[in-house]
Amino acid sequence: MNRTDRMADFIKIAAVLTAAPRWAGALMAADGVPVPPEWLAAWRWAALILSVGMAAAEGLAISYVFNAWRNQGDKRSRLLLWLAILMLVDFGLILAPYIIANVSGATLAGVLQSGPNGLAGSWLLWLWSGAVAASTGLVVGSVGYAQKSPRSEPAMVRKIAEESPQEFFTCPRCAAEFATQPALNAHQARHKRDRASQNGREPATIEERSE
Numbered sequence: 726m727n728r729t730d731r732m733a734d735f736i737k738i739a740a741v742l743t744a745a746p747r748w749a750g751a752l753m754a755a756d757g758v759p760v761p762p763e764w765l766a767a768w769r770w771a772a773l774i775l776s777v778g779m780a781a782a783e784g785l786a787i788s789y790v791f792n793a794w795r796n797q798g799d800k801r802s803r804l805l806l807w808l809a810i811l812m813l814v815d816f817g818l819i820l821a822p823y824i825i826a827n828v829s830g831a832t833l834a835g836v837l838q839s840g841p842n843g844l845a846g847s848w849l850l851w852l853w854s855g856a857v858a859a860s861t862g863l864v865v866g867s868v869g870y871a872q873k874s875p876r877s878e879p880a881m882v883r884k885i886a887e888e889s890p891q892e893f894f895t896c897p898r899c900a901a902e903f904a905t906q907p908a909l910n911a912h913q914a915r916h917k918r919d920r921a922s923q924n925g926r927e928p929a930t931i932e933e934r935s936e
Contacts, residue, residue: 815860838850
C-alpha cells in the first residue's frame with residue numbers, strides 16, 4: 726500500500742468516525758431510545774471535537790479527489806471532476822445557513838425554518854439535513870472511487886512520450902539493443918574484457934561480417 730492509498734483510507738475512516746454522533750443519535754431514536762439527558766454534556770464535547778475532525782476530513786477529501794482528477798487522463802476524469810464539485814456544493818449547503826445565521830444575528834434553526842425572504846422554510850430544513858446526512862457517504866464514495874481509478878500519466882508527460890519515440894543503442898558486435906548509452910557502454914566493456922582474454926584474432930564486428 727502506497728502513501729496515496731494510505732491517505733485515502735485515512736480520509737474514509739475519519740469521515741465515518743467523525744459522523745458517529747449523528748449516526749448513533751439517529752439510530753438510537755429509530756429504536757425508540759433517545760439520548761439520555763445525563764449524556765448531553767459529554768455528547769456536546771464529543772460532537773464539537775468530531776465536527777472539527779469532519780471539517781478537516783471533508784477538506785482533505787475534496788483536495789484528494791481534485792488531485793486524482795488532475796492526474797487522470799481518461800474518461801474517468803470527468804466523473805472525478807463532478808464528484809469534487811458535488812462535494813463542494815454539499816459543503817457549501819451545510820455552511821451557508823450557519824453563516825447567514827451569524828451575520829443576521831438569528832439562530833440556525835430560525836434561518837432553516839423561515840427560509841429566504843421569510844418564505845416557508847421547511848424545504849430548506851430538509852435540504853440542509855439531507856446535505857449533512859449525505860456528506861459522509863459522499864466523502865467515502867468519492868475518495869474510494871478516486872483511490873481505485875487507474876492513475877495515468879499527466880497529459881504533458883504522455884504528449885512528450887508520444888512525440889519522442891524510444892531510441893535504442895545497438896552494439897556493433899552482437900547487435901544487442903539497449904535503452905540507454907550507459908547500458909551499452911557496460912555491455913561493450915564486457916566485450917573488451919572477453920577480447921583481452923582471448924589469444925588470437927578478435928571477433929569480427931557486424932560491419933566486418935557484412936563485407
